[in-house]
Structures are given as C-alpha cells and as structure tokens.
Amino acid sequence: MSLLSMDRLRNCLEGIVPAGIATCDPDGMPNVTYISQLMYVDDVHIALSFQFFNKTRENILANPVATVLMMDPDTAARYRLRIRYLRTETSGPLFERMKAKLAGIASHTGMVGVFRLRGADIYRVLDIESVPGRTLPSAPLTPAALPALRRSADALATCNSIDALVDTLQSALERHFGIEHQSLLMADCAAERLCVIASRGYANSGAGAEIAFGDGIVGVAAREGTPIRLMFPAVEYAYSRAVRDRIAPEDGLPEPGEEIPLPGLAAPASQLAVPLLATGRCLGVLYVESRQLCRFNYDLEDALVTLCAQFSLALRALQAEPGDDTSVTAPPPGAVPDGRPLRVRHFARDNSVFFDDTYLIKGVAGAILKRLLEIHVDSGRTEFSNRELRLDPCLRLPDICDNLDTRLILLTRRLIDRSDDVRLEKTGRGRFRLQLNRPIQLEHG
Amino acid sequence: MSFFHSHVAPMDANLSPALAQFVTGHLSIHVAAGCGDGLATLVRGLGARIDPADSHYLRVLVSRSQSTGLLAAVAGGYPVAAVFNEPESHRTVQLKAPAAEVVAANEDDRALLGPYVRAMADRLRTFDTPEPYVHTLLACAPDDLAVIRFTPRDVFGQTPGPRAGAPIAADGPAP
Numbered sequence: 001m002s003l004l005s006m007d008r009l010r011n012c013l014e015g016i017v018p019a020g021i022a023t024c025d026p027d028g029m030p031n032v033t034y035i036s037q038l039m040y041v042d043d044v045h046i047a048l049s050f051q052f053f054n055k056t057r058e059n060i061l062a063n064p065v066a067t068v069l070m071m072d073p074d075t076a077a078r079y080r081l082r083i084r085y086l087r088t089e090t091s092g093p094l095f096e097r098m099k100a101k102l103a104g105i106a107s108h109t110g111m112v113g114v115f116r117l118r119g120a121d122i123y124r125v126l127d128i129e130s131v132p133g134r135t136l137p138s139a140p141l142t143p144a145a146l147p148a149l150r151r152s153a154d155a156l157a158t159c160n161s162i163d164a165l166v167d168t169l170q171s172a173l174e175r176h177f178g179i180e181h182q183s184l185l186m187a188d189c190a191a192e193r194l195c196v197i198a199s200r201g202y203a204n205s206g207a208g209a210e211i212a213f214g215d216g217i218v219g220v221a222a223r224e225g226t227p228i229r230l231m232f233p234a235v236e237y238a239y240s241r242a243v244r245d246r247i248a249p250e251d252g253l254p255e256p257g258e259e260i261p262l263p264g265l266a267a268p269a270s271q272l273a274v275p276l277l278a279t280g281r282c283l284g285v286l287y288v289e290s291r292q293l294c295r296f297n298y299d300l301e302d303a304l305v306t307l308c309a310q311f312s313l314a315l316r317a318l319q320a321e322p323g324d325d326t327s328v329t330a331p332p333p334g335a336v337p338d339g340r341p342l343r344v345r346h347f348a349r350d351n352s353v354f355f356d357d358t359y360l361i362k363g364v365a366g367a368i369l370k371r372l373l374e375i376h377v378d379s380g381r382t383e384f385s386n387r388e389l390r391l392d393p394c395l396r397l398p399d400i401c402d403n404l405d406t407r408l409i410l411l412t413r414r415l416i417d418r419s420d421d422v423r424l425e426k427t428g429r430g431r432f433r434l435q436l437n438r439p440i441q442l443e444h445g
Numbered sequence: 446m447s448f449f450h451s452h453v454a455p456m457d458a459n460l461s462p463a464l465a466q467f468v469t470g471h472l473s474i475h476v477a478a479g480c481g482d483g484l485a486t487l488v489r490g491l492g493a494r495i496d497p498a499d500s501h502y503l504r505v506l507v508s509r510s511q512s513t514g515l516l517a518a519v520a521g522g523y524p525v526a527a528v529f530n531e532p533e534s535h536r537t538v539q540l541k542a543p544a545a546e547v548v549a550a551n552e553d554d555r556a557l558l559g560p561y562v563r564a565m566a567d568r569l570r571t572f573d574t575p576e577p578y579v580h581t582l583l584a585c586a587p588d589d590l591a592v593i594r595f596t597p598r599d600v601f602g603q604t605p606g607p608r609a610g611a612p613i614a615a616d617g618p619a620p
Contacts, residue, residue, distance in 0.1 A: 017574070017582070020528070022477035022485035030485035030526040032477035032539060033603055054610040055601070063483050069475065076582040078511070082484065115605070131488075132510045134584040136577065293573070 004128040009072070009079055010040035010298045014231055015105040016073035021048070023059035023066045031055045036115055037102050038070065040298065041094065041122060046081075049102055050088060050119040060085045066123070069131070073294075075138050078131035083123040090119045093226035100217060103234035142295070145303040148176035152307050161429055162318050162405040169286070169311050170200050177300065179288045183263055185211070186284040186406045187222055187276075188363070194222055194285055195363070197410040199263040206263030207413035208361050218285045221273035225282050229301050230271040231294045260359075260414075270295035274304045278312035284406075286311075319405065341441035342421050346370040348444070355419055364403050365411040371395055372424075373440050386430040408432070457500035459596050460615050467619035468503065468538060469493050471564035472529040476505055476593060478518035478545070479525075486514040490527060491585050492561035497553070502594045503540070506554055506561075509591040519545045519593055527593075528603055533571040536620045537603035538613070545595035555587045 012019070015037050022032045033056055037049040046068075050057060060066060064085035071078055089095050099117045106115035152172035159165040166184060173179040181201035185194040192213040196206045213223040221228045268289035276283040286308050288296065345354045352362035353369050361369060371394055375381055389395060390404055412424045412432075423435040456465035474490025488511050496502035505527055509516065519525060525545040530537040566579040602613045602620050613620065 018473075020475035020477075020487055020489075022475075022487040022526070024479050024483055024485045028479040028481060028483070029524050029541065029543075030477040030479045030487075031541075032475050032485070032487055032526045032528045033609075034473075034475070034528065034530055034537070034605075036605065052605075052607055052609055056610075065484050067477075067485055067487055069487050069489065071582060076578055078489070078582075080486070133508065134581050136581050 004079070004130060005043050006040055006046060006125055006128075007043045009070075009128065011074065012070040012072050012079060013038040013040045013046060014073055014294070014297070015101065016231070016294065017071040017076075019068055019070040021056060021066055021068050023056050024063055025055075025059050026062050031059055035068070037098065037105055038068070039094075039098050039101060039120070044125050045086075045122055046083065046125060047089075047094060047098060047120040047122050049098060049115075049117055050121045051102075051115055051117060060121070065126075072135075075135040076133075077135045078133055080129040080131055081125055082127040082129075083125055086122045086124055088119040088121050093224045094122075095120045096220050096224045097226055097228055100220065100228045100230060100234065104230040104232035106234075142297070142300065143176065143178055145177075145299040148172075149303040149307060151176045153310055156307070156310055156314060159314060160318075162315060163409060163426065165311065165314055165318065166198050166406075166409055169307070170198060172307070173288065173304075174200060177303070179290070181265055181268075181290065182286070182288045183218075184284065184286055185218060185222075186403070186410075187213075187282050188403070189281065192223075194218060195410060196260075196263060197284075197406050198413060202263040204261075204263060204417050205413045206260060207410045207417060208365065209260040209262040211262060217271050217273045218287050221275050222282050222285050225275050225277060227272065227274045227301055227305055229273075229296055231296070233267060233269050234271075265289055265291060267291075269293045272296040272301060272304065274301070274308045276308050276312040276315070278309070278316045283312050283315060315406075337436050337438055339438050342436075342438040343441050343443065344370075344373055345443045345445045354445075355421070358418070360418055361411060361414050363407075365407040365414065367395055368404070368407060369411055370442075372434055373442055376434055376436070377440055377442050382434045382436070383427065384432055384434065386432075456495060458495055458503040459501060459598075460503075460600070461617055461619075463619040464538065464600065464615065464617070465495060465503075467531075467536070468529040468540065469495060470531070471561050471568075472531050473565065473568075474505065474527060474529055476507060476512075476515065476525065476527045478515045479523040480514065480518050481521065481523055485526075486518060488512045488515050489583070491583055491590070492554075492557040493527075493529070494554075494557060496594060501596050503597060504548070504554065505593045505595075506550065506557060506585075507591050507593060508585040509589050512591060515593075516547050516591060519547050525593065525595055530603070532568050535604055537605070537609075538620050539601040539603045540595075540597035541599040541601070542595040542597055545593050548592045548594050550587075550590035550592050554592055555590055558585060558587070558590065 018034045021035050039047040068081040098120045102117050155168050155172050183199040185196050194211050196209045199205050213219050217228050270290040272288050274286045343356050350362045351366035353360045353366045421437045425433045427433050456462040476490050477485045477487040491506040493505045496504050524543045526541045528539045562583045566576045600613050600615045604620050
C-alpha cells in the first residue's frame with residue numbers, strides 16, 4: 001500500500017486553500033479552473049461540488065479523467081491527483097455533508113448566494129503524485145485524537161447509569177478534547193424532533209429546547225444519520241437560527257417551544273454535529289462548536305463518531321436494563337413546606353407545565369413532573385423510583401421506557417435553570433427525591 | 446515620448462490593455478497543458494508578464510522541478526490553458542493557446558518572483574492565510590525558474606457563477 005493515500009492527505013480537501021482542476025476536451029484542449037470544494041469520501045474516492053454546467057463538467061462527461069492540484073493547508077505540501085469521474089449524487093448523507101461544507105466555504109470566501117450545490121460528483125483517485133517544493137513543519141494545535149478517544153472510552157466504560165454516562169461524555173469532551181461548548185440532544189423519532197438534555201459552556205443549559213429533524217446542522221445530522229462538520233461560519237447552519245415549529249396559540253397561552261432558547265454561541269466559527277446511532281436508530285445528536293476557525297478536523301470527527309457509537313450502545317444497554325436500586329425503603333413523607341403555594345398548571349394537550357404562569361417544560365418531561373407533583377399533593381410523598389414511573393398507568397406514553405432516564409435528566413436540569421422552588425435530587429441508582437421550598441397548588445388547564 | 450507614456454508598460458499578448466494588466470497583476474495562477482492521452486497536467490504559476498522582447502507573448506513563470514510533465518507537454522506541442530484569479534474579488538479569466546514554448550528564465554523573470562509572492566501574501570491576508578504559508582507555497586529557487594511563453598487565442602470569463610466559462614472578447618474589459 002502506498003503511503004500516499006487520501007486517508008493521509010484528507011486535510012488537503014478542507015477547502016482552506018483552493019485546489020485547481022484540469023480537464024481535456026475530446027480534441028485535447030485543456031481547461032483549468034479553481035475548485036470550490038473537494039471532499040474526502042474514503043481512501044480512494046473524493047467528491048467535487050457540482051454547481052454550474054461549466055466547461056469542466058462538459059469535459060468530464062465526454063472524457064472522465066482529470067488532474068487535481070491540491071495543497072496541504074498546514075504545510076503547503078502539494079499533491080497532484082489523477083482522478084476518474086464515476087457518478088453524481090443529488091441527495092443523501094454525502095450530498096448533505098457537502099452542501100453544509102460548501103455553505104461554510106461560501107461564507108468564508110464571500111460567495112454566499114453564488115454557491116449552490118447541484119450534486120456531489122464522485123471520483124475515483126487513480127494516482128497521487130507528491131509535487132516537490134518547500135514545505136512548512138506540521139504543528140498540530142489540538143489534542144491528539146486517538147489518545148483522547150482512548151481516555152474517553154475508558155471513562156465511558158465505567159458508567160453504570162445514564163446520568164453518569166451523560167456527565168462522563170461531556171467531561172471527556174472538555175478534558176480530553178478541549179471542547180468548551182457542547183450540547184447533547186435526544187431524539188423523539190416519532191415526532192422527528194430533538195430535545196436538549198444537557199449542555200456545557202453556556203450561561204443556561206437550554207435543557208428542554210427543541211429542534212426539528214432537518215433544521216440547521218443538528219437537524220440535518222439527525223435526519224440523514226451522518227456527521228456534519230463546518231470549518232467556517234455558515235449562517236444557514238447557525239444552530240441558534242434553526243427554525244422551530246410553533247404551536248398555534250389557540251388559547252392565548254405562550255408558545256412553549258419559544259420559551260427555551262437553544263444553547264449556542266451567537267456566531268460559531270466551527271461546528272460539528274454527530275448523530276448518536278445504535279441498532280439502526282438515531283438516538284440523538286452530539287453538537288460541539290467553537291469560536292475558532294477550522295477547530296474540528298477530520299481526525300476529531302472520526303474520534304467523536306467513534307465515541308458517540310460507544311455512548312449510544314451504552315445508552316441502549318442501560319435503558320434496557322435499568323438496574324434500579326430497590327433495596328432502599330422509602331422514608332416516611334417529609335414535612336410539607338410553608339408559605340405561599342406555587343401555582344402549577346398542566347395542559348394535557350402537550351403536557352406543558354407552567355409555574356406561576358411561567359412556562360417550564362412540556363412533553364414526556366412535563367408529564368413526569370405533573371405526575372410527581374400529583375402524587376406528592378395526594379400523599380405527601382417526596383421519594384420516588386424510576387421503576388414506579390415506568391410502570392405507572394397514568395404515564396402511558398408510548399416511548400416512556402426509552403425516554404424516561406434522559407427525560408429525568410432534562411427535567412432535573414430545567415428545574416435548576418428555571419426554578420428555586422422545585423428540585424429533583426438523585427438519592428440512589430434509579431431513585432430520586434422531590435425537593436420543594438413551597439407547597440404546590442396543582443391545576444389542570 | 447512624454448514623461449507619462451514612458452511609465453506605462455506596453456501591453457499586448459493579443460489582449461486589451463485592461464485584460465493584459467489584469468493577468469499580469471500578481472494573481473493566483475494555475476497552468477495546464479494537454480498531454481496527448483486525454484489527460485491534462487497542471488502546476489501553480491509564479492507570476493506573469495508581457496514579453497518585452499515581443500509583446501505578442503505572455504510569459505508565465507513556473508517552477509521547473511514542479512512542472513516536469515507540463516514542460517514536456519509544452520515542448521511536445523500540446524495546447525495550454527492558464528487561469529488567473531484575483532482571490533479577494535474572485536474575478537477570474539482563463540486564457541487558452543493551441544501551442545506554447547518553454548524558454549529560459551532571464552534576470553527580469555527572476556526579479557518578478559519577490560514582488561509576486563509579496564503581492565499574493567497581501568491578497569491572501571483577506572482569508573487569514575499566514576504570510577509564511579504563502580511564501581512557502583510560492584517558493585522557487587531562482588535557478589529552478591522556467592518560463593512558458595504563448596500568445597492567447599481564446600479568453601474565457603471564469604469568475605464563479607452561472608456565466609463562468611463564457612468566452613469574453615480579447616479586446617474587451619477585464620472581468
């Protein structure tokens with residue numbers, strides 16, 4: 001195997017230094033132009049963006065071989081590729097990855113509105129020639145991906161609860177990969193929506209914020225089941241600008257989806273969304289971002305895809321075998337707090353819950369909160385187990401078993417963000433306590 | 446000859462003064478040549494100027510060691526194409542010629558290298574490209590310099606967009 005392979009040279013395809021392409025018409029007349037975007041597909045395939053019916057395309061359809069001159073963005077090393085056109089893809093994961101990347105390149109080069117991807121032209125790499133010339137030493141500025149991946153994988157392997165799994169993933173990204181801004185979103189595949197359950201690096205966790213499949217970088221990653229990585233800012237993929245579905249305000253109520261802003265940098269320079277895939281399903285998306293240009297390279301993408309695969313399998317395993325601690329006997333009900341009651345309104349339509357007219361949460365997390373407060377108001381109980389919620393006939397939500405643990409994490413964090421009066425505190429494996437500073441007055445809307 | 450005219454470089458290479466000035470204005474350059482087997486080879490250019498000895502010709506500088514295939518193709522009589530791009534504005538033209546020749550670089554060609562690299566470093570600062578990177582990418586030892594000399598026959602507008610690739614008049618304005 002040659003040491004020169006696209007696996008080793010893929011950094012040249014990042015679009016940082018434009019490459020050139022030369023083709024020949026059937027009469028042998030060359031045509032040379034700059035390439036907006038090259039993309040790594042695998043060790044022997046690359047993709048070129050097809051945007052316009054130009055001379056390059058005309059030549060390639062008549063004579064499918066071409067020569068590309070590409071430059072390493074760090075060392076300035078030059079490589080000449082001989083490539084053969086195979087096919088054009090106009091939808092699917094590769095197309096979407098390329099479309100997102102092109103948007104970033106257009107933004108970086110001032111070509112927004114000019115670049116529009118018609119297709120991803122797939123080429124086989126026939127030969128790679130190293131072109132002589134001066135080069136710079138390579139000086140990586142980010143942690144080495146493989147050791148960081150191994151340390152993170154070791155840490156994930158010790159987790160025996162979903163809470164610990166989520167915290168460990170986020171800590172590993174911070175400690176081992178130096179990633180400061182990150183969100184973890186879980187998917188509700190039936191509703192084709194994603195919900196933030198945890199984040200780091202922002203003033204508010206954004207727990208409970210929602211985004212639809214297909215919206216923004218995160219939504220596209222979930223819909224296509226493929227990582228999407230941007231090296232440059234791209235307005236159309238800005239996480240905070242993602243369009244969200246709205247619930248029509250039939251009854252003059254606030255619109256719950258609008259109440260929780262998505263956590264995110266106002267103007268990220270680099271973005272990466274990695275779907276959490278396991279057993280053929282998209283369980284959610286890990287999203288990381290940075291103010292630094294070109295922060296996330298191919299190696300980091302590979303590392304996070306691999307780490308997310310382990311995370312997803314562990315998540316599925318822990319969901320299937322909750323292993324709640326049932327040896328603990330519930331203490332008697334604690335004293336009911338004094339003071340002005342907290343008015344809690346629940347709307348069955350979407351399970352939205354409001355504290356003193358302020359929106360808190362909806363969906364599965366809303367239904368869980370309402371049920372906990374209902375039991376507390378009826379019996380004074382404050383100690384609960386995940387197991388009883390799973391079996392509770394009043395919580396007959398179709399995917400409650402899959403979602404219970406992650407929704408409890410979301411609910412816990414949302415309460416920390418938005419209320420001083422209600423808290424959920426973990427008391428053991430699969431057990432938690434409802435902590436109240438005020439009495440509850442539960443109303444049904 | 447007036448003082449003013451003595452300072453205006455003669456422009457030609459079958460191009461309007463505006464086009465000639467554009468392609469010799471220290472732009473990003475790629476040069477390609479057909480190889481006779483349906484394949485083209487290409488290399489980065491390192492500057493361009495009108496040939497003062499015969500203003501019908503354009504001289505495009507390349508690194509000899511990087512252009513073995515290209516120089517052989519040119520010497521073999523195959524056609525050439527060269528694209529000139531102003532990075533910060535994206536204005537681009539492509540010139541084509543049915544034949545070209547390889548000529549030895551002279552002192553004036555070698556004197557062009559420094560100003561060319563400095564101008565390119567200035568242009569690429571728009572994209573935060575570090576200056577050492579540009580100097581490395583475009584580095585060429587003076588004795589490694591070769592010159593491709595040709596008279597353009599066709600001119601194409603190559604600025605990105607739906608009209609990229611359309612012929613433009615050789616006696617017309619710059620893109």
